[in-house]
């Protein structure tokens with residue numbers, strides 16, 4: 001008889017956003033006259049930029065003619081896209097990355113969840129806390145995290161690195177030495193980041209300890225400060241200790257279009273095994289490539305018109321971030337993030353738990369945010385608002401919060 005993977009039974013509760021969705025649905029059903037403003041989920045709202053739409057149209061037309069039709073894409077992705085990535089995301093920043101180290105995919109969520117397949121089950125993973133839930137949950141499913149302590153909200157075999165206002169949201173090296181370290185900067189959910197210098201210390205730490213860093217740079221397009229690295233490969237020695245995850249979701253609005261990539265340098269060799277070859281094998285076996293039309297859309301992200309249009313999109317979201325940050329400050333909140341990321345992280349007032357503040361904000365201001373506790377124990381007492389709404393809704397939400 002079939003036996004199921006009982007690691008799935010260990011996963012606690014329902015996924016954060018489904019709980020929020022249910023609470024919001026119940027509230028709107030009970031209060032149909034209220035206009036609820038959603039600044040919770042990290043989904044974009046602006047339409048795909050014209051340069052990208054034009055590229056997609058051209059690609060669609062190509063698919064309709066025998067001479068220009070495309071079937072299965074090459075395993076790693078089309079060269080036109082991988083070359084554009086190398087030139088624009090890496091060479092332009094002085095990073096040594098080659099096209100055969102780029103693996104095009106349908107987004108960073110899948111890659112961040114799947115990458116752990118390359119590692120033995122007895123590796124210890126370390127995560128910043130709070131954390132993007134996929135890193136931990138995908139390791140739970142694999143059976144790498146031990147037992148769950150419901151009260152503390154932690155797994156026995158996961159190393160948590162708290163990031164709170166007390167340490168300026170900069171993780172300290174853990175007491176136990178991890179084998180795999182998940183880092184995400186600029187960070188979801190806190191919206192904060194670390195400097196290039198601080199990132200360099202993590203690269204040095206990983207190299208010294210034979211650990212691997214999984215570096216999630218999904219929010220790189222929002223960096224405004226000079227001393228923040230756009231890629232971990234700006235740090236010396238990162239080619240021997242780091243895999244980088246990238247997404248087109250937040251810089252180009254591809255949350256529905258779906259495109260991302262993972263960089264696996266050839267120098268990443270552990271126990272004599274090159275991770276690049278292992279990921280190529282995994283990619284070739286389990287994945288048949290992002291659609292041609294979408295990869296052409298990705299190429300257009302790097303065109304001069306695409307770049308100009310996307311710069312404006314990002315600026316629009318960051319204008320919202322400033323509205324949220326400034327409005328909350330004005331209302332007396334303690335606020336973080338919002339400078340190099342589209343997320344604002346606030347301290348809940350009057351000792352409220354993050355879920356209490358969620359209910360308070362929903363009921364009193366009809367504004368939806370995300371409780372920090374949903375991202376890990378150190379997220380308790382914090383709350384996330386996103387800058388991905390429309391400008392008008394963002395302004396209205398902050399007016400309502402200020403009036404509380």
Ligand SMILES: Cc1ncc(COP(=O)(O)O)c(C=O)c1O
Pocket residue numbers: 042106107108109110112132184188216218246247248249254255259260
């Ligand atoms: C840190 C982080 N990584 C990855 C993703 C997912 O990216 P994608 O849409 O490319 O799957 C998100 C989405 O919110 C994210 O916040």
